[in-house]
Amino acid sequence: MIKFDWVRVWPSYPLKYTVQWDVIGAGVPGTYNFDVYRSCAGGDWEKLGSSTTYTYEDYDSPTMSRSIQIYYKVVGLSPIGETFTSDKVILFEKPEKRIFLMAQEMVRREALQYEKYNGVRVAVLKRRETGEVCTTTTHSVLGESVCENPTGDGIGGYCDPVYTWARLHPHPRTRKQSIDMATNDITETQVTLSNYPLIKHKDVIVELHNNNRWNVKGVPQVTEMKRYPVQQTAILGLLERSSKIYDIEVDKDA
Numbered sequence: 001m002i003k004f005d006w007v008r009v010w011p012s013y014p015l016k017y018t019v020q021w022d023v024i025g026a027g028v029p030g031t032y033n034f035d036v037y038r039s040c041a042g043g044d045w046e047k048l049g050s051s052t053t054y055t056y057e058d059y060d061s062p063t064m065s066r067s068i069q070i071y072y073k074v075v076g077l078s079p080i081g082e083t084f085t086s087d088k089v090i091l092f093e094k095p096e097k098r099i100f101l102m103a104q105e106m107v108r109r110e111a112l113q114y115e116k117y118n119g120v121r122v123a124v125l126k127r128r129e130t131g132e133v134c135t136t137t138t139h140s141v142l143g144e145s146v147c148e149n150p151t152g153d154g155i156g157g158y159c160d161p162v163y164t165w166a167r168l169h170p171h172p173r174t175r176k177q178s179i180d181m182a183t184n185d186i187t188e189t190q191v192t193l194s195n196y197p198l199i200k201h202k203d204v205i206v207e208l209h210n211n212n213r214w215n216v217k218g219v220p221q222v223t224e225m226k227r228y229p230v231q232q233t234a235i236l237g238l239l240e241r242s243s244k245i246y247d248i249e250v251d252k253d254a
Contacts, residue, residue: 001025002023002024002025002026002027002028002076002078002082002084003023003024003025003084004021004022004023004024004074004076004084004085004086004087005021005022005023005024006021006022007019007020007021007072007073007074007086007087007089008020008021008089008198008229009072009089009091010103010195010228010229011103011104011107011228012057012107012194012195012196016057016058016059017057017058017061017091018055018056018057018058018195018196018197019036019055019056019057019058019072019074019089020054020055020056020196020197020198021034021054021055021074021086022054022129022200023054023076023129024129026078026129028078028079028080028082029079030078030079030080031052031079032052032076032077032078032079033050033051033052033076033077034050034051034052034053034056034074034075034076034077035047035049035050035074035075035076035077036048036049036050036051036056036058036072036073036074037072037073037074037075038058038061038070038071038072039070039071039072039073039088040069040070040071041069042069042071045073048060053126053159053160054126054129054159054197055196055197056074058072061091069090069091070090070091071088071089071090071091072088072089072091073085073086073087073088073089074086099225099226099228102225103225103226103228103230106225106230106231107194107195107230110194110230110231111164111165111194114165114166114167114193114194115165118167119165119166119167120165120166120167120168120207120208120209121163121164121165121207121208121209121254122163122164122165122166122193122205122206122207122208123161123162123163123205123206123208123250123251123254124161124162124163124164124193124197124199124203124204124205124206125158125159125161125203125204125205125206125245125248125250126158126159126162126197126199126203127158127159127200127202127203127204128157128158128159158204158245158248161206161250161251161254162196162197163208163251163254164193164194164196165193165194166191166192166193166194166205167191167192167193168189168190168191168207168236169189169190169191171189172187172188172189172238173187173188173189174186174187174188175188186237186238187237187238188217188235188236188237188238189214189235189236189238190233190234190235190236191205191214191233191234191236192231192232192233193231193232194230194231194232195222195228195229195230195231195232198220198222198229198232199216199220199232199234200216200219200220201216201217201218201219202215202216203215203216204216204239204245204248205236206250208250208251208252208253208254209252211246211252212238213238213239213243213245213246214236214237214238214239215236215237215238215239216234216235216236217234217235217236217237218234218235220232220233220234221233221234
């Protein structure tokens with residue numbers, strides 16, 4: 001059964017609120033549509049807009065107040081007309097405007113630090129959980145499918161690139177790994193980036209200046225402030241140049 005695995009709302013840089021979700025059980029190929037709704041103080045639900053990916057950005061949320069609770073929910077529609085609705089998500093579990101603004105300021109400073117001092121421009125390719133069936137398969141020395149069909153249910157591909165700044169460790173490490181009686185060199189590094197978009201296992205990060213493409217390995221570590229994500233850290237594995245992922249176009253000047 002298709003359903004939302006999770007829905008989260010948090011402050012992003014610049015001034016906006018990001019709604020992001022993850023879907024499980026999407027076995028039907030095709031385009032899924034997601035409508036995002038907002039409610040203030042338990043009032044009527046207002047439709048903000050629609051998305052066919054995994055995120056929505058709210059630039060027009062009401063002014064924060066200790067007396068107002070702001071709720072969000074997402075309603076999905078599958079290609080065969082099946083609807084599924086998320087639980088409502090409270091923007092403030094406890095309406096602490098000061099904490100919220102502090103988290104937002106931390107995100108802003110982090111983003112500026114990457115942009116001005118020690119970051120590189122990257123494109124984040126979020127792995128699709130819904131969409132068309134992928135028919136191509138390529139395996140890399142990592143011993144896993146890393147083509148346009150990275151999921152096991154036949155739904156594959158990546159969402160449009162999200163361009164942001166990130167800090168990659170300046171000295172990647174190379175280790176030996178044996179797969180099917182062959183020994184290969186595996187190059188790994190660590191990445192730190194802001195809170196948007198939230199990345200997960202098998203998403204891809206592209207360095208725009210050299211076109212290196214890295215697979216997110218394992219579960220990223222998320223630093224939070226009072227449950228608001230402000231920073232992410234993950235281990236990356238360098239993909240072979242023969243990987244089909246290098247065929248995905250990105251804007252190197254973004």
